[in-house]
Amino acid sequence: MRISGFGKKNLLGVDLGTAFVKVAAVYKDRVVAQGSAPVPESGSDDLSKMAGALKVALEQSKARVKDAALAVGGDQVIVRYVFLPKMPEKELRAGLKYEAGRYLPVADQDVVVDFAVLEEVKGEAGKMRVLLAALRRELAEKYCALFAQVGLKLRAIDTVPLAIFRLLRKLGAEGNAIAVDVGEKYSHVLLMEDGKPVFSRAVNIESREMARTVIPSGLNPAGDLVQEIRRALDFYRLQKRDVYEPEKLLLCGGGARLPETAVLLEEGLGISSEIVNPFGLGPEYAVAVGLALRER
Template structure:
């Protein structure tokens, strides 16, 4: 979404989560570098320890480049899906600073904005679908400082839903599908069609990476997932007037390993459910892989 610097071939995707840092680079004919490490307490706000942890994880991959792409996530990152009159993307971008105030609950003065036309073809209501993303300027700058301290060059910031669609493009194919990304403290419901992002919704609950002795409360949280998925699809349909008919569900993130979750979601949603393993990697690498593929797939 947000270009930061000059791009070269071979990018490292960095996914900084609440519990873990995951990094992936893809070079040549599918040669993959990857590593995962523990994230220090305090997350991105703990720049000194996070930079040291990030540098160590990158070193473990054996990757020799410096240029990286990361993803911003969390409650401070605002993603909106707009219905606008048909117009070229350059006109959408030109009007963005003036239109964004209508759709964001805060002023745009200290925000970094970007947008993308998701579908240039007008829908049933003769409108085009546009994604608007906004992140506090200080948060964006903190990613830049973090990468500098780790000896890396940040060339772009992206959003998690876009990275997931990119990573699972081969798996979803031309289908309409749902991607459920289950992190340690939050999750994402992503609707994709033909590898293209249609809609996403962030849920403020996840699957903790470190489990206490009694884990029943954690699965109780996951019991709400089917309803959250249905709400997301219903909202998308009501906003766009488009029919929604996903053919399957892909699970990504560390929470995809949750025992019994596949069968539970299959029963509740009446859809095939599988763990997404793009490039043969584990589901926890989906976001970082999608970021690494940003250069080749846009």
């Protein structure tokens, strides 16, 4: 897994969603290829079915790019935001081989651990904020095999929050904002402060539940999502030991198209929202385009 660093060559962004596979390629701030395909029922848990959907999306896109980036989220990846002494990335990478267990619950597990240095911490000389991520090695190898099966080389495995952040940064997002990627099975909440990612969490709340005309008694998916966002805010404020007030709500993912999503979240959080529309492709392409903006 490689989530840190930028290079000179763009990648094909691949979003293996629960309901749809999306691919996108960007060159000089212009989308040059895009495609999507539905995932067969229960196909997200069957990589052979997922390979078929990815192949269809690739054929639709007519993409020439063969080097690809994938985003993982939900229960597939463990993410932590930590403060570490400022050091060269080479030194940090070497230290993580032995110290990852201090920050991530991965003891006795065969995982791939990587990091992304986010920023130097204001007011704390010599400190930097770092995103740590851990993915089961077995799963990483399965994804590499899946991509090879359709003629792609998996060059980077990113996290959903970082893919979203790359897109929002490109679109000029500034200030304090809450970005919410509303997916078919999982939603991801990303807090940004002064235009920088500072905290994220994945919540098991399905967009299809919010789309129901009649919601079973005892279920309130939109209310649950609001509650999870508030928990993320409370946790970050406690960690920060200072005031943090978001100014806007940025919605992406297929669930952002549901009329109920914006209304219910605005009412529950008391802030206005806008739908993220990367290069006019629609909010469902946010992760794929964010990955395509990455350079290896």
